[in-house]
Amino acid sequence: MAKQPAIFLDRDGVINEDGNYVGCVDDFHFIEGSIEAMQAFKKAGWLVVVVTNQSGIARGVFSEADFLALTEWMDWSLVDRGVTLDGIYYCPHHPDYGGEDYQQVCDCRKPNPGMFMQAAEELDIDLEQSWMVGDKESDLLAAKRAGVQHRLLVRSGEAISSSTEELAEQVIANLAAASEIILAK
């Protein structure tokens, strides 16, 4: 079978409100329109893959087990709404924190492209034809390094530098706006 393109999504600030290290269900709030956008992607036949830095694990803000429990809840909440995610990749590491389990300079922490490369390998993704939707420079840079040509930047409230803007095809309000752009192509 031919390689398929995917829509890669950052989690915090794109799917859910970025509450500064979201580690439990009570702190996880879907951004308005994000579930509907993912429904539309799936309906149109796209692979949808989450790629998320979770240094809260290395920093000891929450445990990897907490993260996995929240992820399971998120995944099932989405399945209930007709969205079956094709992959969820996360980096638990940090170069400066985390002790022997998590402190490392890894390939997976964005802006490194490791999570994209792993997803491409496991899901047979055509990276060049894929999209990345993120809210930080590191999201777009990681995607660029992986060879993902289409990159959208969501305004989640943080200031956007010109170098970040240059990495993006467009700067948009949210994932709902991203779906309009991607599905119009």
Ligand SMILES: [Mg+2]
């Ligand atoms: Mg983010």
Ligand SMILES: [Zn+2]
């Ligand atoms: Zn990592």
